[in-house]
Amino acid sequence: MNFVKRIKMKSIIGKYLKKTMDDDVVVDEAQLGKLELNDGEYSGVSDPQLMLDILDAKRKEPSAFVSGWEEMDNTGIIPDENVENDPGKKLLAAAEKGDADEVVNLLKCDRSLVHVRDRDFYTPLHRAAYNNHVSVIKVLLSNGADISAQTEDGWQPLHCAARWGNLESHPNSHLYSPQNIFSVSQTLTLLLDLKLAKLLWILREEQVKLQRRLIFGGCLLTRRQFCDVSKKTDEILINQFKEKFFSNRLIKYTDQLHFVNDSGENALPVFRIIDNLGNVVNAEMIKAFSADLCLQMYKKMLLVYVVDEILYNAQRQGRISFYLTNAGEEATQIGSASALQADDLIYAQYRELGTLLWRDFSLQSLMDQCAGNADDLNKGRQMPVHYGSKELNVVTISSTLATQMPQAVGSAYAMKLRKQQNVVICYFGDGAASEGDCHAAFNFAGTLQCPVVFFCRNNGYAISTCSSEQYAGDGIGSRGPAYGLNTVRVDGNDVFAVHMATLHARQMALHCKPCLIEAITYRLGHHSTSDDSTAYRSAAEIQLWQKSNSPLARLRAFLFNNGLLDEQQEHSLQQTYRQEVLNSLILSEKKPKPEIETLFTDVYDQMTTRIQKQYNELKTALAARENLE
Numbered sequence: 197m198n199f200v201k202r203i204k205m206k207s208i209i210g211k212y213l214k215k216t217m218d219d220d221v222v223v224d225e226a227q228l229g230k231l232e233l234n235d236g237e238y239s240g241v242s243d244p245q246l247m248l249d250i251l252d253a254k255r256k257e258p259s260a261f262v263s264g265w266e267e268m269d270n271t272g273i274i275p276d277e278n279v280e281n282d283p284g285k286k287l288l289a290a291a292e293k294g295d296a297d298e299v300v301n302l303l304k305c306d307r308s309l310v311h312v313r314d315r316d317f318y319t320p321l322h323r324a325a326y327n328n329h330v331s332v333i334k335v336l337l338s339n340g341a342d343i344s345a346q347t348e349d350g351w352q353p354l355h356c357a358a359r360w361g362n363l364e365s366h367p368n369s370h371l372y373s374p375q376n377i378f379s380v381s382q383t384l385t386l387l388l389d390l391k392l393a394k395l396l397w398i399l400r401e402e403q404v405k406l407q408r409r410l411i412f413g414g415c416l417l418t419r420r421q422f423c424d425v426s427k428k429t430d431e432i433l434i435n436q437f438k439e440k441f442f443s444n445r446l447i448k449y450t451d452q453l454h455f456v457n458d459s460g461e462n463a464l465p466v467f468r469i470i471d472n473l474g475n476v477v478n479a480e481m482i483k484a485f486s487a488d489l490c491l492q493m494y495k496k497m498l499l500v501y502v503v504d505e506i507l508y509n510a511q512r513q514g515r516i517s518f519y520l521t522n523a524g525e526e527a528t529q530i531g532s533a534s535a536l537q538a539d540d541l542i543y544a545q546y547r548e549l550g551t552l553l554w555r556d557f558s559l560q561s562l563m564d565q566c567a568g569n570a571d572d573l574n575k576g577r578q579m580p581v582h583y584g585s586k587e588l589n590v591v592t593i594s595s596t597l598a599t600q601m602p603q604a605v606g607s608a609y610a611m612k613l614r615k616q617q618n619v620v621i622c623y624f625g626d627g628a629a630s631e632g633d634c635h636a637a638f639n640f641a642g643t644l645q646c647p648v649v650f651f652c653r654n655n656g657y658a659i660s661t662c663s664s665e666q667y668a669g670d671g672i673g674s675r676g677p678a679y680g681l682n683t684v685r686v687d688g689n690d691v692f693a694v695h696m697a698t699l700h701a702r703q704m705a706l707h708c709k710p711c712l713i714e715a716i717t718y719r720l721g722h723h724s725t726s727d728d729s730t731a732y733r734s735a736a737e738i739q740l741w742q743k744s745n746s747p748l749a750r751l752r753a754f755l756f757n758n759g760l761l762d763e764q765q766e767h768s769l770q771q772t773y774r775q776e777v778l779n780s781l782i783l784s785e786k787k788p789k790p791e792i793e794t795l796f797t798d799v800y801d802q803m804t805t806r807i808q809k810q811y812n813e814l815k816t817a818l819a820a821r822e823n824l825e
Contacts, residue, residue, distance in 0.1 A: 223369055284312035291320035291336065294329035303339050310339045317347040318331060318356075326356035443680060463670045465699060466716055468687035472745055474753030481696055487760050493534055493691050494751050494761065495769060497526040500550045501748060502773040503559075504721070507566060510781060511580075511725045516566045520546050520581045524689075524720030527747035528653050530554060531694025532713075535702060536621060541611075542590045543604040543622040545597075546581050547653065547719075549621070563784035575798075576790040586760045598628040601650070603638035608646035619647045619705040623700075627658025629672045635679075641710040649701045650669030650681065650712045653688065655719040660732040676712035688715030689747040718745065792818070 263485075283302055287309045290298035299320070302309055313319055321341040322330040337343065346352055404487045469478045476482050503520045511519040522529065528549025536542075542551055552562070561573060565583055568576035574584060574592060584592025591607075594600060604622035611618060628634055629652060641648050652672045656663050669675070676683030682704050686697045694715055701711035718741045729738070755761035796803055796811045803811065 284309055285314075287312055287320050288314055288318070288323060291329070292323040292327060293330050294324070294332055296329070296331040296335055298377075299332050299335050299634075303335070306556060307339055310336055310341045311345075316349070318351075319345050319353070321345065321353045322347060322351065322356045325353040366591065395599070402552075411712060415624065464673045464683075464685045464714075466685050466687050467693050468690045468752055469692040469696065470690055470750060472689075472750060474757055476754075478526050482692060484696070485692060489534070490751075490755060490760055493530050493695075494748075494755055496530045496550060496553050497691070497748055497751065498766075498769055499553055499773050500526045500529065502770060503549065503553075503562070503777055506777045506781065507580075508721070508725065510566075515781070515785060517568075517578050518725055519566070520724045521721035522547050522549050524718045524741065524746065525653055525655060526550055527691040527694055527751070528688045528715045528717055531691040532651055532698040532715075534622065535695045535698035537618060539589060539618045540702070541604075541607055541618070541620045543600040543607070543620065544583075544590065544593050545549045545623050545625060545628065545653075546593050547598065547625070547655075548593075548623050549581075549583070552583055552585065552588065552590055555585075555590070557583065557585055557588060557590070560783065561585070561590075561781040563777075563780040564787065567781075567784040567787070568789065569784055570788035570790050571784075571787055572790070575780035575794045577794075585766070598633035599633035599639075600624070600632075601628070601633050602640065604650075605637045605640045605644070605646050605648055608641070608648035608705075608710075609644055611647055617706065619649060619702055621649045621651055622701075623651045623653065624720065625651065626654040626656070626663055626666060626672055627661065629675075630658065630666055635675075638675065638679035638681060638712070645708040646710050647708055648710050649698065649703040649705050650676075650710070650714065652697070652714045653715045653717055654714055655688075657719055657723070657729075657733070659723045659727060660729070662732070671714055671716075673712065676714075681710050681712040683712045683714070685716065688717030689745050689750060691747060691751050715745070720746070736795045 238419075275612050287299060287302045290302065310320060312548065313743040320343065321336045321343070322345070324336060341353075343353055389433055420614065468492035469476065469481050470478055500522050504523055507516065508521055510516050522756060525547055530547050533542075533551040542548075544551055549562075561571075562583065564571040565574060565578070566580040568578075568580070570576075574582065578584075578592065578796070579595060582593040582595065583592055591600065591603070601624060604620045611620065622637070624634065638650070641650070653674055654663065658666060663671075671685065673683050673685040682701070684697050684701070686693045688694060694713075697713050699715055704711050719729075720738060721744055752761070752766070792814065793811065795814075798805050800807070
């Protein structure tokens with residue numbers, strides 16, 4: 197900004213200013229230092245003789261204190277030019293007058309007019325800003341007006357917004373200070389350079405007060421005052437940053453360049469209530485568990501173990517086509533399921549058998565699904581282990597990793613809109629956490645504040661990929677706070693800790709505070725019957741976890757230590773469960789397969805003509821094949 201040229205007073209104030217290479221004006225501290233008073237105030241234009249000189253200069257040449265277009269007629273357009281037939285000049289005039297409707301109409305015809313300039317290179321945005329026509333400014337900005345456009349003398353629209361061209365209207369205009377206009381204009385320009393144009397409107401009222409006090413008010417800007425203004429601006433910026441970018445978290449500026457990477461030695465703590473030997477480490481929380489609840493949880497965990505053993509062997513015998521075991525992760529399933537209400541919606545992955553058994557999903561239904569027979573609720577359309585029950589509020593499992601996660605958030609959002617008093621729990625593994633759907637689900641849950649609990653079973657392996665090869669950060673739990681999720685890490689082999697964490701998470705979710713639970717556990721079995729885990733981990737590793745950290749062994753030890761169970765009772769339970777599971781499996785094998793027609797139903801209410809034709813063709817082909825045989 198060539199300020200000296202604009203006010204035409206080089207001979208009067210030149211000794212207090214110097215020009216930089218980019219034609220900006222800066223205060224010459226060397227000169228000002230000689231004029232500094234005891235209280236730190238710059239004498240600047242307050243020098244009596246200099247003030248008289250400025251006043252005299254203003255009286256002799258008032259035009260020295262007006263903007264470029266004010267030297268013309270009232271419209272800012274050179275009088276002898278025809279405005280009526282020039283859309284660009286019409287837009288300039290409308291912007292200066294504040295005629296938002298006219299501006300909109302002109303830009304509809306030709307949006308490029310937003311960049312038109314007058315003789316001094318003022319754009320419509322400059323003119324609107326000069327007169328504080330906020331509605332026009334918004335229209336111009338929304339149509340691509342350049343907020344950094346400069347006039348011939350270096351003005352940007354924000355300089356015009358400061359209204360320092362209206363000096364003649366103020367009674368103390370003769371007290372104008374070069375330092376003032378430089379400091380204020382540079383500060384406001386900085387705000388725009390930070391792309392905080394919105395701040396201009398927020399500061400509207402405050403801006404006018406500061407302008408009058410600092411620029412036109414008759415007092416010069418002291419060092420202390422400048423710091424106060426800078427501090428006030430920083431506070432306003434910080435408040436805007438907190439609200440706009442950081443969800444109202446406390447932030448501060450720093451002059452230290454420091455990159456953050458949470459790679460310290462201390463990870464998120466792992467919450468537990470009993471240790472590996474079944475000894476209580478949290479005497480207060482264990483009181484919440486009655487003897488009946490403890491026994492019920494153990495029975496369901498034992499049932500999961502028995503089902504696993506029988507169905508795994510059944511697959512090896514060719515009686516079912518596929519199976520995924522739950523060994524080592526029983527506590528994550530039963531501990532979490534026991535903390536939910538019956539009307540809470542479950543989105544499971546494929547290692548959540550215990551969640552269904554806790555809700556009394558029948559063994560026969562389970563075996564029918566794995567056999568894919570006519571009584572299978574899925575009508576034989578799914579692989580084994582892909583359970584589901586509308587009656588029990590368990591969404592059918594999908595093979596594709598992490599697809600259930602955004603679906604769970606959508607269901608939770610629907611519950612929120614309906615003001616339902618229940619939540620959604622979404623189970624997934626550490627492998628699924630590497631999928632894009634996981635991050636999308638976290639983000640939607642956090643921003644929409646959905647009543648959802650994400651439950652991650654971090655069992656150390658995504659099929660054959662160990663956790664250390666999947667992520668470099670502090671597990672899955674460290675991602676939760678970044679997405680606005682209330683996060684806790686628990687010992688996934690401590691059924692009490694899992695239950696308590698899920699219970700508290702559910703309460704938070706009911707108040708639309710989404711949560712993430714990372715349960716640290718270990719997959720004792722192979723990934724599936726199609727996998728041989730000894731190819732990527734040692735048998736010694738498996739045996740170590742089986743011996744020292746089995747969730748079943750831990751709960752069993754707790755029950756034995758507290759006289760709630762003995763060996764005879766446990767043996768009797770195992771025998772009973774084995775017989776029930778085997779009977780259900782045998783019965784499921786005797787049932788017929790689903791009818792061929794079920795391949796074509798349940799997509800539409802009734803078969804379309806095209807689907808009916810395909811069905812008839814298949815029946816004809818099958819009949820012909822039977823005749824040949």
